[in-house]
Amino acid sequence: MVAALAVEDLTKVYGNGFQALKGITLEVEQGDFFALLGPNGAGKSTTLGILSGLIQKTAGRASIMGHDVNREAFAAKRSLGVVPQEFNFNQFEKVEDIVVTQAGYFGLRPHEARENAEHLLKALDLWDKRDQQSRMLSGGMKRRLMIARALVHNPEVLILDEPTAGVDIELRRSMWEFMVELNRKGTTIILTTHYLEEAEQLCRNIAIINKGEIVQCTSKRELLAQLTTETFVFDLNNSVADDFSLEGFPVHVPAADCLEVTVEKGQSINRIFEELSTRGVQVRSMRTKSNRLEELFVNLVRGDNK
Amino acid sequence: MSPMRVQWVAFQTIVTKEIRRFMRIWQQTLLPPAITMSLYFIIFGNLIGSRIGEMGGVDYMAYIVPGLIMMSVITNAYGNVSSSFFSNKFQRSVEEMMVAPVHPATILIGYVTGGVARGVAVGVIVTLLSLYFTDLQVHNVGVMVAVILLSAILFSIGGFINAVFATKFDDIAIIPTFVITPLTYLGGVFYSISLLPEFWQDVSKLNPILYMVNTFRYGVLGVSDISIVFAFSMLIFFILLLGGYSLWLLNRGTGMRQ
Numbered sequence: 001m002v003a004a005l006a007v008e009d010l011t012k013v014y015g016n017g018f019q020a021l022k023g024i025t026l027e028v029e030q031g032d033f034f035a036l037l038g039p040n041g042a043g044k045s046t047t048l049g050i051l052s053g054l055i056q057k058t059a060g061r062a063s064i065m066g067h068d069v070n071r072e073a074f075a076a077k078r079s080l081g082v083v084p085q086e087f088n089f090n091q092f093e094k095v096e097d098i099v100v101t102q103a104g105y106f107g108l109r110p111h112e113a114r115e116n117a118e119h120l121l122k123a124l125d126l127w128d129k130r131d132q133q134s135r136m137l138s139g140g141m142k143r144r145l146m147i148a149r150a151l152v153h154n155p156e157v158l159i160l161d162e163p164t165a166g167v168d169i170e171l172r173r174s175m176w177e178f179m180v181e182l183n184r185k186g187t188t189i190i191l192t193t194h195y196l197e198e199a200e201q202l203c204r205n206i207a208i209i210n211k212g213e214i215v216q217c218t219s220k221r222e223l224l225a226q227l228t229t230e231t232f233v234f235d236l237n238n239s240v241a242d243d244f245s246l247e248g249f250p251v252h253v254p255a256a257d258c259l260e261v262t263v264e265k266g267q268s269i270n271r272i273f274e275e276l277s278t279r280g281v282q283v284r285s286m287r288t289k290s291n292r293l294e295e296l297f298v299n300l301v302r303g304d305n306k
Numbered sequence: 307m308s309p310m311r312v313q314w315v316a317f318q319t320i321v322t323k324e325i326r327r328f329m330r331i332w333q334q335t336l337l338p339p340a341i342t343m344s345l346y347f348i349i350f351g352n353l354i355g356s357r358i359g360e361m362g363g364v365d366y367m368a369y370i371v372p373g374l375i376m377m378s379v380i381t382n383a384y385g386n387v388s389s390s391f392f393s394n395k396f397q398r399s400v401e402e403m404m405v406a407p408v409h410p411a412t413i414l415i416g417y418v419t420g421g422v423a424r425g426v427a428v429g430v431i432v433t434l435l436s437l438y439f440t441d442l443q444v445h446n447v448g449v450m451v452a453v454i455l456l457s458a459i460l461f462s463i464g465g466f467i468n469a470v471f472a473t474k475f476d477d478i479a480i481i482p483t484f485v486i487t488p489l490t491y492l493g494g495v496f497y498s499i500s501l502l503p504e505f506w507q508d509v510s511k512l513n514p515i516l517y518m519v520n521t522f523r524y525g526v527l528g529v530s531d532i533s534i535v536f537a538f539s540m541l542i543f544f545i546l547l548l549g550g551y552s553l554w555l556l557n558r559g560t561g562m563r564q
Binding site: 052053054055056073074075077078080082084086087088089090091092097101102104105106107108109149153 | 307309311312313315316318319322323326330393394397398399401402403404405406407408559563
C-alpha cells in the first residue's frame with residue numbers, strides 16, 4: 001500500500017541562510033494518526049508548509065498518497081487538507097462562504113460544495129453561525145472553521161498544525177473526539193501540537209524533530225518504552241520532614257505535605273505505599289509529575305536521552 | 307474529476323467571490339465613482355464647459371464624457387484587483403488557493419475577470435449618469451466595447467502586479483496616486499492634444515492612457531488624435547507582456563510563497 005506521506009532527504013534553506021530542514025526522511029502509513037513533535041523553530045511548520053505547497057523545498061522529495069508534491073502537485077493537493085497554525089481566512093467573509101469557496105477551489109460544483117459545507121458545519125457546531133462574518137467568531141470557532149474548510153473536499157490526508165492551540169479544555173476534548181472519529185473512518189491524520197498529552201492520547205506513531213533533524217520516529221508504545229524513570233507526586237494528609245527518604249527511591253520534598261518520588265522502570269510503586277503506610281504517612285492523592293511523553297520529549301530535544 | 311473541470315469551477319469560484327466582494331462594499335466601490343463623475347459632469351461639463359464651447363468639433367460636455375467613462379473603468383479595474391489580492395495576501399487567505407489544485411493562470415484570469423467586472427459595472431453607472439447631462443452618440447459600438455474590455459484587462463493585470471509586490475496597504479495607493487491619476491489627467495480626458503505645442507504632443511504620445519481614451523472617444527464620437535489600429539496593437543501587446551510577467555510571478559510564488 002502506498003504511503004499516505006513520504007518524505008525523503010527533505011532540505012530547506014531560507015533566503016537568509018537558515019537551514020530549517022537538514023535532510024529529513026519520514027513515512028506515514030495510510031490510516032495512521034501521526035504526531036510530528038518538536039520545539040518552536042524545530043522545522044515542523046516548514047515541513048508541513050512544503051507538503052501543502054506554501055513553501056518551496058531546497059532539495060529532497062515529498063509525496064502525498066504517492067503523488068510528488070512538485071511533479072504531481074494537482075493530485076497531491078487534491079489528496080490533502082490543511083489546517084494551519086494561524087487563522088488564514090478572509091475575516092469579512094461569511095462562515096459558509098469560506099467553506100463553499102474552498103470547495104470551489106477543489107472543483108466541487110456549488111450544490112456539492114454547499115452540501116459538504118452544511119454537513120461539516122453541523123458536525124463542528126458552526127451551522128448556527130453560517131451567516132456570520134468570520135471575524136465575529138470566537139478563537140475556538142475559528143479553529144473549527146479551519147477544520148471544516150480543510151475537510152470540505154474529502155481529503156485522504158489531513159494535516160493539523162496545532163489545531164487546539166488556545167482552545168478551552170471542553171472544546172479541545174470535543175475536537176479530539178471529532179478527529180478520532182475522522183481517523184476511524186479512514187482519514188490519515190498528521191498532527192503537530194505543543195500539548196503532548198494530546199499526542200499521547202490520540203496518536204499511534206510519533207516523530208520528534210529538533211533543529212531540522214528527526215531525532216526519533218517510532219510507535220508511541222516503543223517511544224514510551226524508552227522512558228527509564230517516572231516521577232510521581234504524592235499529596236499527603238500529614239506533614240513529613242525535609243529530609244524524608246524512602247529506601248530504593250530518590251525523594252524530593254517540595255512541601256511538608258507533598259512528596260515527589262522517582263520510580264525506575266521495573267520498580268513497583270506498591271513498595272512506596274507499603275513504606276508510607278508503615279511510617280504512618282497518609283496519601284490523599286497521587287499523580288504523575290509530568291506527562292510521560294513530555295518527559296521523554298524534553299530529554300530527546302535536550303539531547304540527553306538516558 | 308478532470309483537471310480542466312477543476313480549473314473551470316475554480317475560475318467561477320474566484321469570479322463569484324470577487325463580484326460578491328465589491329457588491330458587498332458597494333458604498334466603497336460603486337458609489338464614490340458615481341459621485342465623483344457627477345461632480346466632473348457638473349463642474350467641467352456644465353459650468354466650465356459652457357464657456358469653452360466646442361472641442362474636437364463637438365460640444366465640450368460630449369467630448370469629456372468618453373474620457374471620464376474610460377477613467378472610471380481603468381481606475382476601478384486596477385483598484386479592485388490590487389486591493390482584493392493584497393487584502394487576501396495580508397490576511398493570508400491567498401493560501402486557500404495555494405493549497406488547492408488551482409493553476410496560476412486560473413488565479414490570474416479569475417482576479418482579472420473580477421477587476422473587469424467592477425470596471426465595467428462602474429463604466430455602465432457613469433455612462434447612465436452622463437445621459438442626464440448629454441446625449442451620448444455611438445459611432446462604433448464594437449470599438450467601444452473592445453477598448454473598454456482590453457483597457458480593463460490591462461489595468462486589472464497592473465493592479466495584480468502591484469498587489470504581488472505590495473507589502474503594506476500604502477504600497478497599493480502609490481501607483482494610482484503618482485502614476486495612474488497624473489497619466490489619466492494628461493491623457494486627453496479633458497482636452498485634445500492638438501491644443502498642445504508639437505513637443506508636448508510628442509511627449510503625450512508616450513502616455514498609454516491617451517490611446518485608450520482616444521480610442522474609446524473614437525467609438526463614441528468618431529473623433530481621435532491617434533491611430534486606432536496602433537492603439538489596439540499596443541493594448542494587446544501590453545496585456546500579453548504583463549499577463550506573462552504576472553504568470554511568472556505567480557509560478558515563482560513571489561510575495562506569497564517562502
